[in-house]
Amino acid sequence: MSERWARTFLTAYRFAGAVAYPLIGPYVAWRTSMGKEDRVRRRERYGIAGRERPDGPLIWIHAASVGETLAVIPLVKSILDYGVNIVLTTGTVTSAQVADERLGNRIIHQYVPLDLKPAVSRFLDHWRPDLAIIAESEIWPMTILELGARRVPQVLVNGRLSDRSFKSWKKRAYIAEALFENLAHVVAQSDVDGERFLSLGARPVTVSGNLKVDTTPPPADERVLYALKR
Numbered sequence: 037m038s039e040r041w042a043r044t045f046l047t048a049y050r051f052a053g054a055v056a057y058p059l060i061g062p063y064v065a066w067r068t069s070m071g072k073e074d075r076v077r078r079r080e081r082y083g084i085a086g087r088e089r090p091d092g093p094l095i096w097i098h099a100a101s102v103g104e105t106l107a108v109i110p111l112v113k114s115i116l117d118y119g120v121n122i123v124l125t126t127g128t129v130t131s132a133q134v135a136d137e138r139l140g141n142r143i144i145h146q147y148v149p150l151d152l153k154p155a156v157s158r159f160l161d162h163w164r165p166d167l168a169i170i171a172e173s174e175i176w177p178m179t180i181l182e183l184g185a186r187r188v189p190q191v192l193v194n195g196r197l198s199d200r201s202f203k204s205w206k207k208r209a210y211i212a213e214a215l216f217e218n219l220a221h222v223v224a225q226s227d228v229d230g231e232r233f234l235s236l237g238a239r240p241v242t243v244s245g246n247l248k249v250d251t252t253p254p255p256a257d258e259r260v261l262y263a264l265k266r
Contacts, residue, residue: 038210039210039213039214041210042208042210042211042213042214043214045211046177046181046211046214046215049177049178050153050178050181053151053152053153053154053178054152054153054154056152057152057153057154057155060150060152064078064081064082064150071129072128072129073129073147074129074132074147077147078147080146080147080149081147081148081149081150081155082149082150082154082155082158083149083150083154083155083156083157083158083159083160083162084158085146085159085162085163086146087144087146089162089163089164090121090144092119092120092121093120093121093166094120094121094122094123094163094164094165094166095115095120095121095122095123095165095166095167095168095169096122096123096125096163096165096167096168096169097111097112097122097123097124097125097168097169097170097171098124098125098126098148098168098169098170098171098174099124099125099126099131099171099172099174100126100127100128100131100148100171100172100174101126101127101128101130101131102128102130102131102134103172104126104131104171104172104174104194105124105126105131105134105135105138105171106134106138107171107172107194107246107247108124108169108171108193108194108247109138109139110247111169111193111247112124112139112143113139116142116143121144122142122143122144123143123144123145123146123163123165124139124143124144124145124146125145125146125147125148125149126145126147126148127147127148132145132147146159149179151176151177151178151179152178153178153182156178156179156182157182160182160183160186160188165183165188166188166189167188167189167190167191168183168188168189168190168191169190169191169192169193170190170191170192170193171192171193171194172192172193172194172195172196172225173195173196173197173198173201175215177211177215180215180218180219181215181218183218184218189220190218190219190220191219191220191221191222191223192219192221192222192223192233192238193223193244193247194223194225194244194246194247195222195223195224195225195229195230195233195241196224196225196226196229197229197232197233197236202232202236205236206235206236209236209237212236212237213236213237216233216236216237216238217237217238217239219238221240221241221242222238222240222241222242223241223242223243223244224241224242224243224244225243225244225245225246225247226243226245226246227243229243230242230243
C-alpha cells in the first residue's frame with residue numbers, strides 16, 4: 037500500500053464516519069441497555085459536553101479503561117500541581133468511577149467521543165485543548181487526524197504495541213505513518229515498544245518505563261486481609 041492509498045483510505049474513513057454518525061444511535065442504545073454506557077451521560081459519546089470549559093490552558097488526557105486510568109493518575113496529579121485544567125476522558129463506566137474516586141472534582145471527567153468526525157469535532161470545538169495526551173495504545177484515526185488538523189500537539193504516554201497490534205500495523209505501514217506523523221512525541225513503556233513505534237514512523241520516541249509502577253495501590257479491605265492471614 038502506497039502513501040497515496042493510505043491518504044485515500046483515511047479520507048474514506050473520515051467520510052464513512054460522517055455517513056455512519058446518524059445511524060449510530062441504536063448501537064449506543066444497545067450498549068446502554070447492557071450497562072456498558074452511562075445512561076445519564078451517554079450524550080457525551082456524541083461529543084456533547086456535560087460541563088462548561090473553564091478559562092485558561094486545558095489539557096485533554098484520554099485513558100480507555102481502568103488500567104490506563106490508574107496508569108495516568110500520577111501524571112494527572114503532577115500536571116494539576118501547575119494549575120492547568122484537565123479534561124480526562126475514559127471509555128467505560130468502571131473507569132469513570134475510578135477517576136471519580138481517585139481525582140474527584142480536581143479534574144473534569146467526560147466520556148470519550150465516538151471516533152466519528154461529527155462527535156470528535158463537536159468535542160474539540162467545545163473544549164479547545166492546548167495539548168492532547170493519549171495513554172498506551174489508543175490509536176483512533178479520526179481523533180488523531182482532527183487534532184492534527186487543528187495543530188493540537190499530541191503525546192502518546194506509556195505507549196505499547198502488543199505483538200498482534202504491531203503485526204497488524206506493519207501490514208498497514210503507510211496508514212500507520214500517516215497517523216503517527218501527527219504525534220509530537222511518543223513515550224514508550226519499553227525498548228521493544230520504542231523500536232516498534234519508530235519502525236512505524238513515530239518521531240521522536242523515548243522510553244520511560246511503565247507508568248503503572250508509580251500508581252498508588254488501592255486501599256486493602258481489612259476484613260479480607262485478616263481472613264487471608266488466618
